[in-house]
Amino acid sequence: MSEQKIIDKLDVIIEAMRKKTGKNFDNLKPSFLERRVLFRMRTLGISNYEEYVQLISSDFDEAQLLYSAISINVTKFFRDPDVWDYLRDTAIPQLICRPGMLSFSAWSCACASGEEPHSISILLNEVLTKKRMNYQVLATDISDLALNHSKEGLYVKANLVNVSQNQLDTYFDETPEGKFLVKSQIRNKISYQKGDMMKNSSGTFDIIFCRNVLIYYEKSSHQKLYEKFANSLKRNGLLVLGQDESMIGTEGHLFFELVDPKQRVYRKISQ
Numbered sequence: 001m002s003e004q005k006i007i008d009k010l011d012v013i014i015e016a017m018r019k020k021t022g023k024n025f026d027n028l029k030p031s032f033l034e035r036r037v038l039f040r041m042r043t044l045g046i047s048n049y050e051e052y053v054q055l056i057s058s059d060f061d062e063a064q065l066l067y068s069a070i071s072i073n074v075t076k077f078f079r080d081p082d083v084w085d086y087l088r089d090t091a092i093p094q095l096i097c098r099p100g101m102l103s104f105s106a107w108s109c110a111c112a113s114g115e116e117p118h119s120i121s122i123l124l125n126e127v128l129t130k131k132r133m134n135y136q137v138l139a140t141d142i143s144d145l146a147l148n149h150s151k152e153g154l155y156v157k158a159n160l161v162n163v164s165q166n167q168l169d170t171y172f173d174e175t176p177e178g179k180f181l182v183k184s185q186i187r188n189k190i191s192y193q194k195g196d197m198m199k200n201s202s203g204t205f206d207i208i209f210c211r212n213v214l215i216y217y218e219k220s221s222h223q224k225l226y227e228k229f230a231n232s233l234k235r236n237g238l239l240v241l242g243q244d245e246s247m248i249g250t251e252g253h254l255f256f257e258l259v260d261p262k263q264r265v266y267r268k269i270s271q
Contacts, residue, residue: 009049036069076158077159077161080243087265096131104134105136108209110141113146125186153181154182171185207233210225212243239265239266252266256268
């Protein structure tokens with residue numbers, strides 16, 4: 001079956017996933033869903049799409065496996081280092097100068113295997129400890145597997161290529177197996193919540209990280225997300241997008257102003 005016909009018939013897969021996992025994937029790009037379905041078909045040695053439709057419609061385990069293939073995204077600590085340098089040296093120091101600010105809160109929207117929320121916690125520890133300011137990081141994801149991996153805080157060296165030797169010595173303990181465990185002082189600043197970022201999350205934040213996630217969503221969903229993020233941010237709060245993402249072609253400008261085009265950092269427009 002051609003790829004175009006697979007795209008045309010994704011509604012059957014989406015409905016089967018909704019019934020078996022309770023999750024709605026209508027907002028995801030068909031091309032992304034197609035790649036994940038084809039990945040599962042190749043893994044199973046299935047070449048006929050109709051055969052895979054029959055399998056996922058009748059097999060709860062396969063629905064869960066496709067759900068994991070859709071939701072898991074392994075990344076690296078401090079992905080795109082220039083962004084983190086900008087946040088550390090410029091954006092966050094400017095943000096915490098607001099009068100009466102006593103604590104700082106951050107949201108990692110799709111924490112995947114946990115590199116991003118742990119990177120955020122390390123960054124905030126480095127910046128805010130000097131100011132004696134407390135902080136908290138909320139990490140959310142739709143996958144239990146991703147959340148459990150992130151909570152464990154155990155990584156291989158390949159995940160840490162952007163971590164400096166000083167950071168490695170300060171914030172990680174090496175295990176006898178040669179892996180690296182994030183120290184409790186960093187892990188304990190992160191709380192976890194299972195959920196879709198399209199739906200409500202508790203709390204308001206000084207900064208929201210939604211990096212390399214929007215590329216998987218239809219453009220029609222972006223404005224809803226920008227409005228949600230604006231409502232979830234404190235006055236003049238920041239939104240950080242991925243390097244391949246922007247608000248061009250959307251009405252994001254109704255909610256945010258661009259602070260740094262290179263680093264994809266936006267500031268909430270406060271009335």
